[in-house]
Structures are given as structure tokens and as C-alpha cells.
Amino acid sequence: MVKSPTKTLTLEDFLKLPETKPSSEYINGQIIKKPMPQGKHSKLQGKLVTGINEVVESRKIALAFPELRCRFGGRSIVPDVAVFAWERIPIDERGDVANVFKTYPDWTIEILSPEQSQTKVTGNILHCLKHGSRLSWLIDPGDRSVLVYPPKQQPELLQEEQEILPVPDLVSGFQLTIGQLFEWLKL
Numbered sequence: 001m002v003k004s005p006t007k008t009l010t011l012e013d014f015l016k017l018p019e020t021k022p023s024s025e026y027i028n029g030q031i032i033k034k035p036m037p038q039g040k041h042s043k044l045q046g047k048l049v050t051g052i053n054e055v056v057e058s059r060k061i062a063l064a065f066p067e068l069r070c071r072f073g074g075r076s077i078v079p080d081v082a083v084f085a086w087e088r089i090p091i092d093e094r095g096d097v098a099n100v101f102k103t104y105p106d107w108t109i110e111i112l113s114p115e116q117s118q119t120k121v122t123g124n125i126l127h128c129l130k131h132g133s134r135l136s137w138l139i140d141p142g143d144r145s146v147l148v149y150p151p152k153q154q155p156e157l158l159q160e161e162q163e164i165l166p167v168p169d170l171v172s173g174f175q176l177t178i179g180q181l182f183e184w185l186k187l
Helices: 011-016 039-056 118-130 178-183
Strands: 024-027 030-033 062-066 070-072 075-077 081-085 107-111 135-140 145-149 156-158
Touching: 011 024, 011 075, 024 118, 039 062, 039 081, 039 107, 075 118, 107 118, 118 135, 118 145, 145 178
Parallel strands: 107 135
Antiparallel strands: 024 030, 024 075, 062 081, 070 075, 081 107, 135 145, 145 156
């Protein structure tokens, strides 16, 4: 993530600014610009959102969103994949999915880009867990590993092809091994 040269501002002031491409996040009074997603990132993100939604959406259990802005705990972040339990998805007055999500995701998935700070991404993951997320993944396509962050537990590094990635109970029908995850990168 690249830090934009700017003075400290409030979350309310940040939210009045126009959206940027790629997205910017508001963390500790600063605007942090996310890097533009590249090929591996985009492929994994698309497959994860599709795969998760194939298992949970028709049964109205949960829904996975790519690049969704979430505001909670004094931050405005944009996880690569944000999964919400069905009953926690904000809706508008028509009963449609709301545009504004003022809550934490139940499950966050971040995909590390080559120029991204792992510390800043981990900070967002820990923020999500602190505010109620049930699980977080940090996927590193460069070394084909996943750091799994369960709440109030030590993270676990998974890198063996046969290892099954843990998922929150709400998506228990979604199963994926490290090998299957990174096989998605092949054409």
C-alpha cells in the first residue's frame, strides 16, 4: 500500500472524498492507497468469490463480495474478499443489498500484492478480528502460502498442497486445499 501525502483527517471527511481506483482505505487518520490488483490477485479473487457464493448464496447462508468498502471501528477498509452471514448483510428500504456497509465482515480474505506491505494488510486483518470477524486469510501467491488468522488464537501458516484451509462455520460446505487454491493460477 502506498501512503498518500496528506494531513490527518477524520473518517467523516475521508468518506466525503470521491472514490479512487484502486481503492483507498482510511486507517489511523491517514489515507492509504491500495495497489492496483494484478493478474494473480484478480484470478484468485474472482475464483474465491465465485466458489464461496456457489456454496452459500442459493441457501441464503452468506454472501462473498469483492473489494467492498466496510466502515467500522474508526476505519474504512476494502478487503479483497469480504464474506457476510446472510442475516448481517445490510439492506436498503427496498430490501436490496445496501451500498454502505457500516460493519465488519464475518470472514475476510486478503491477497498480498508484490508491492504491498504485509504489516499493513495484517493490521487490517487484526482490526477485523478485534471487531467480530470469525476468520481471516492472508494469501501470498508469491510463496504459495496462506496465513490463517482465527480470532483470539495464534495465526497458522499453511503451505503444503494437501492442507485444507479452515473456513468459518457459516461456509462449512466450502472446502479448499492449498494445492487447489494455487492451481487456479494455471491457465
